[in-house]
Amino acid sequence: MAKLKVALYWAAGCGGCEIATLAIHEKILKLAEVADIVFWPVGMDFKYADVEKMADKSVDACLFNGAIRNEENEHMAKLLRAKSKIMIAYGSCAYEGCIPGLSNFYNRQLTFDRVYIETPSTENPQKIFPQTKVKVPEGELELPEFYDTVKTLGQTVDVDYFVPGCPPEEKTTWLALEALITGKLPPKGTVISHSVKALCEECTRTREEKKIKKFYRPYEIIPEPEKCLLEQGLLCYGIATRGGCGALCPQANMPCTGCYGPVEGVVDQGAHFLSALASIIDSNDPEEIQKIIDDIPDPAGTFYRYSLPDSLLRRARIK
Amino acid sequence: MKRITIDPITRLEGHGKITIFLKDDGSVANVYFQVPELRGFEKFSEGRAAEDMPQITQRICGVCPEAHHMASTKALDELFHVEPTSAAKKLRELLYSAFFVTDHTTHFYILAAPDFVMGPDAPPAERNILGVIGKVGLELGGAVINTRKQNHWVIQTIGGRPIHPCFGLPGGVSRAINEEERVQIEEIAKQSVEFAKLSLKVFDDIVLKNKEYLDMVLSDTFTQKSYNMGLVDDNNKVNFYDGKVRVVGPDGKELCKYAPREYLEHIAERVEPWTYLKFPYLKKVGWKGFVDGNDSGVYRATPLSRLNAADGMATPLAQEEYDKMYTTLGGKPANFTLATHWARLIELLYAAERMVELVQDPEITSTDIRNIPKAKPDEGIGIVEAPRGTLTHHYITDERGVIKKCNLIVGTTNNYAALYMSIKKAAEDFIKPGVKITEGLLNRIEMAWRPYDPCLSCATHALPGQLPLEVTIYDDRGNEVKKLSQGI
Amino acid sequence: MDNFEPKIVAFCCNWCSYAGADLAGTSRMQYSPNIRVIRVMCSGRVNPLFVIKALSIGADGVLVLGCHPGDCHYIEGNYKTMRRIPLLKKMMKQLGIEEERVRLEWVSASEAAKFAEVTNSFTQTIRSLGPSSLGNLKQSSKEVKHG
Numbered sequence: 001m002a003k004l005k006v007a008l009y010w011a012a013g014c015g016g017c018e019i020a021t022l023a024i025h026e027k028i029l030k031l032a033e034v035a036d037i038v039f040w041p042v043g044m045d046f047k048y049a050d051v052e053k054m055a056d057k058s059v060d061a062c063l064f065n066g067a068i069r070n071e072e073n074e075h076m077a078k079l080l081r082a083k084s085k086i087m088i089a090y091g092s093c094a095y096e097g098c099i100p101g102l103s104n105f106y107n108r109q110l111t112f113d114r115v116y117i118e119t120p121s122t123e124n125p126q127k128i129f130p131q132t133k134v135k136v137p138e139g140e141l142e143l144p145e146f147y148d149t150v151k152t153l154g155q156t157v158d159v160d161y162f163v164p165g166c167p168p169e170e171k172t173t174w175l176a177l178e179a180l181i182t183g184k185l186p187p188k189g190t191v192i193s194h195s196v197k198a199l200c201e202e203c204t205r206t207r208e209e210k211k212i213k214k215f216y217r218p219y220e221i222i223p224e225p226e227k228c229l230l231e232q233g234l235l236c237y238g239i240a241t242r243g244g245c246g247a248l249c250p251q252a253n254m255p256c257t258g259c260y261g262p263v264e265g266v267v268d269q270g271a272h273f274l275s276a277l278a279s280i281i282d283s284n285d286p287e288e289i290q291k292i293i294d295d296i297p298d299p300a301g302t303f304y305r306y307s308l309p310d311s312l313l314r315r316a317r318i319k
Numbered sequence: 320m321k322r323i324t325i326d327p328i329t330r331l332e333g334h335g336k337i338t339i340f341l342k343d344d345g346s347v348a349n350v351y352f353q354v355p356e357l358r359g360f361e362k363f364s365e366g367r368a369a370e371d372m373p374q375i376t377q378r379i380c381g382v383c384p385e386a387h388h389m390a391s392t393k394a395l396d397e398l399f400h401v402e403p404t405s406a407a408k409k410l411r412e413l414l415y416s417a418f419f420v421t422d423h424t425t426h427f428y429i430l431a432a433p434d435f436v437m438g439p440d441a442p443p444a445e446r447n448i449l450g451v452i453g454k455v456g457l458e459l460g461g462a463v464i465n466t467r468k469q470n471h472w473v474i475q476t477i478g479g480r481p482i483h484p485c486f487g488l489p490g491g492v493s494r495a496i497n498e499e500e501r502v503q504i505e506e507i508a509k510q511s512v513e514f515a516k517l518s519l520k521v522f523d524d525i526v527l528k529n530k531e532y533l534d535m536v537l538s539d540t541f542t543q544k545s546y547n548m549g550l551v552d553d554n555n556k557v558n559f560y561d562g563k564v565r566v567v568g569p570d571g572k573e574l575c576k577y578a579p580r581e582y583l584e585h586i587a588e589r590v591e592p593w594t595y596l597k598f599p600y601l602k603k604v605g606w607k608g609f610v611d612g613n614d615s616g617v618y619r620a621t622p623l624s625r626l627n628a629a630d631g632m633a634t635p636l637a638q639e640e641y642d643k644m645y646t647t648l649g650g651k652p653a654n655f656t657l658a659t660h661w662a663r664l665i666e667l668l669y670a671a672e673r674m675v676e677l678v679q680d681p682e683i684t685s686t687d688i689r690n691i692p693k694a695k696p697d698e699g700i701g702i703v704e705a706p707r708g709t710l711t712h713h714y715i716t717d718e719r720g721v722i723k724k725c726n727l728i729v730g731t732t733n734n735y736a737a738l739y740m741s742i743k744k745a746a747e748d749f750i751k752p753g754v755k756i757t758e759g760l761l762n763r764i765e766m767a768w769r770p771y772d773p774c775l776s777c778a779t780h781a782l783p784g785q786l787p788l789e790v791t792i793y794d795d796r797g798n799e800v801k802k803l804s805q806g807i
Numbered sequence: 808m809d810n811f812e813p814k815i816v817a818f819c820c821n822w823c824s825y826a827g828a829d830l831a832g833t834s835r836m837q838y839s840p841n842i843r844v845i846r847v848m849c850s851g852r853v854n855p856l857f858v859i860k861a862l863s864i865g866a867d868g869v870l871v872l873g874c875h876p877g878d879c880h881y882i883e884g885n886y887k888t889m890r891r892i893p894l895l896k897k898m899m900k901q902l903g904i905e906e907e908r909v910r911l912e913w914v915s916a917s918e919a920a921k922f923a924e925v926t927n928s929f930t931q932t933i934r935s936l937g938p939s940s941l942g943n944l945k946q947s948s949k950e951v952k953h954g
Binding site for chain 1: 855
């Protein structure tokens with residue numbers, strides 16, 4: 001039986017999804033028995049030219065991680081889409097934009113000014129900025145163009161499956177790889193995880209009634225070990241986050257931050273969390289409500305921590 | 320002019336492209352190492368709550384998230400004017416040591432070893448970890464996988480998750496470990512010491528005892544006399560978690576030793592238009608171009624630099640190996656770039672030994688792991704050693720602890736100029752008129768940067784824009800003919 | 808902005824504000840034709856997502872009208888609205904959307920005049936704010952390059 005051909009690529013990511021793939025540990029040897037990895041810049045010396053030479057649809061599956069930040073990311077997304085039968089958005093960046101997506105609060109110009117002029121360690125009196133085409137004495141050099149807006153993989157090419165998580169936990173990764181290896185793939189468009197429900201289903205903390213008189217910043221309190229963190233006033237995102245990770249952060253006494261993306265069927269994870277959070281504020285007095293809301297220092301950054309590019313608005317509007 | 324492009328560079332973390340321009344006679348005219356990626360952390364951190372920064376900034380890099388998490392958490396300690404508890408500091412350093420074990424293991428076996436085990440000219444399809452396991456055998460391969468797996472379990476147990484931990488808070492950490500966990504961690508730490516010793520033996524057998532490789536290590540092509548930077552403790556021994564930043568020249572003399580809050584007096588970054596990554600240099604020496612030597616502000620912050628900048632290792636077995644290395648290399652400082660692989664394994668041993676020390680400390684299971692901040696936050700700077708270099712996080716917030724300004728100088732960024740110079744030298748020495756350009760030759764040029772274990776996602780946390788634009792036009796003699804600019 | 812006619816979506820709860828709107832109509836009161844009414848059973852049905860969606864597909868402003876606190880047909884629905892809309896506005900501000908583009912008001916079934924007054928004043932507010940910039944994204948999302 002011919003071995004599967006698998007490609008793995010990173011766009012604007014952090015490498016965490018590569019480490020997450022390696023987190024299957026000894027199962028990588030199992031994978032190597034049934035699949036040939038034909039492209040994986042972190043660990044293999046195949047270059048872009050090798051991908052360009054591949055026939056269309058000759059790669060059985062491509063696990064693509066990272067958000068679409070620049071021209072090179074977009075080009076590789078389209079190239080790998082053409083060469084692959086199945087395109088998998090692996091990890092939160094490819095799925096919903098993730099942390100690089102926070103850049104959508106700003107734009108190229110603002111970021112540019114900060115990095116190359118304003119940062120206190122930068123010495124750049126001539127105000128040199130990197131450019132997409134630069135003439136040097138020997139010829140011309142190119143850099144990929146940076147877009148104002150970070151996009152998800154699904155907003156760039158047709159995606160077959162999504163693997164959630166920043167990064168996906170080992171069992172989620174293996175669920176996807178096992179489906180590939182056995183050929184038992186779910187319907188197109190499936191978000192592959194052990195759960196379609198909110199994280200609360202998996203969390204071992206006890207839940208009673210949610211009534212919040214005050215929201216706390218994590219450094220302000222030492223939470224009780226058994227009780228629901230949201231009920232203790234921490235901004236735990238578990239109620240609006242897909243399960244499947246094992247609720248590791250609440251077990252470490254830290255609130256969930258939402259990295260597994262929205263619960264099945266939810267279109268905008270941030271709005272979903274906002275609605276749930278506001279509903280449990282324990283007050284009917286507008287002034288008191290405002291005071292409780294003021295306890296939350298960064299609503300947009302907290303609610304759209306991982307999902308800003310995939311949200312309805314996709315980015316902030318800048319005047 | 321004819322050009323050769325290596326795109327992308329492989330067996331590292333991040334994106335990079337090497338362009339080699341050739342003269343008509345086939346010799347090298349110039350080499351450029353461009354980094355085409357960026358994301359913009361220094362900007363989009365603005366407006367975020369400070370306590371979220373350990374978890375946000377650790378997504379600068381998923382290979383070394385613990386480094387960012389730690390530097391960020393330490394910056395928060397200073398920001399909120401709160402001292403972590405003694406047990407919390409030990410837990411942080413214990414996790415950090417386990418992290419160094421996983422990361423250095425990953426680099427040596429998965430990213431670097433293929434060049435030495437399979438050979439620089441082996442076919443690309445074999446020149447990778449699977450090829451290495453095939454050649455060295457399942458027992459060693461299994462030990463590599465197992466060491467990573469177990470130490471990631473340690474990271475998860477202390478830090479919450481195996482990748483992108485969540486435990487860092489100003490004033491401490493979010494959870495304690497119990498005795499059962501402590502016992503398991505101790506077992507893993509001891510096994511990691513054995514694994515580190517084994518890895519040094521592997522290096523000895525495969526690299527040092529191979530004349531071709533040893534010659535490469537000691538060759539002029541792979542020699543560079545730059546300044547060395549690393550964190551040292553009060554005894555000037557290497558410490559990854561805390562201390563002062565020490566800089567030692569290629570001649571072995573100490574240039575400076577500074578506390579985190581003084582970093583701006585010592586480091587500046589410059590910009591080139593053909594890459595998104597900035598080039599840090601030592602302010603006190605000044606920028607003299609892409610050259611090495613005592614008069615150039617180019618510096619390195621790699622495992623070898625750390626060993627060069629320190630007076631020794633803080634644990635006994637690592638100290639033995641340290642002495643052995645310098646004896647073999649002919650004294651301190653060692654300026655042989657490929658010896659960085661060796662230094663990395665000595666650090667692996669130190670990290671494992673340090674794990675054993677910390678996990679045997681009676682305070683490690685204490686539940687006194689949090690001090691609650693009382694003061695209003697304002698400014699904080701945290702420095703740790705990331706596996707790839709000195710890492711600096713600098714935050715300024717409003718009185719509610721919302722980030723107003725953020726500055727980051729990241730591990731690999733420190734090394735950009737030196738790394739570029741290493742590539743250039745290798746290209747110039749290997750590509751000569753009449754020499755056939757093979758894939759193996761290009762890989763040997765890549766071997767010049769691999770010792771740095773670059774993390775280009777780390778390095779390019781920042782995002783630039785496209786306009787303003789300045790174009791300089793040169794004639795074929797390199798004279799500037801015209802300069803056009805817009806928006807500047 | 809002389810020719811700018813704001814597009815406003817008004818979520819009206821069935822028991823109070825929609826009835827109040829009806830009464831304004833049957834009483835022949837003059838009020839801005841700019842509003843598009845969407846009837847919901849309760850203002851508590853208004854998911855913040857609806858407000859964002861309305862703004863993202865071309866609305867320049869969104870009104871959410873419900874029963875006065877204490878009068879909700881479902882007892883507590885409007886309390887939920889009372890908590891959600893302020894948090895939504897705070898978040899929208901961070902996303903560059905003026906807080907004034909969303910307004911929450913209580914209009915009872917008999918308050919036809921209030922309905923007219925609210926819609927008129929809100930329309931005027933939006934007119935002076937100008938068109939919402941959210942429409943821009945729909946166009947640029949089709950292109951992949953940004954000039």
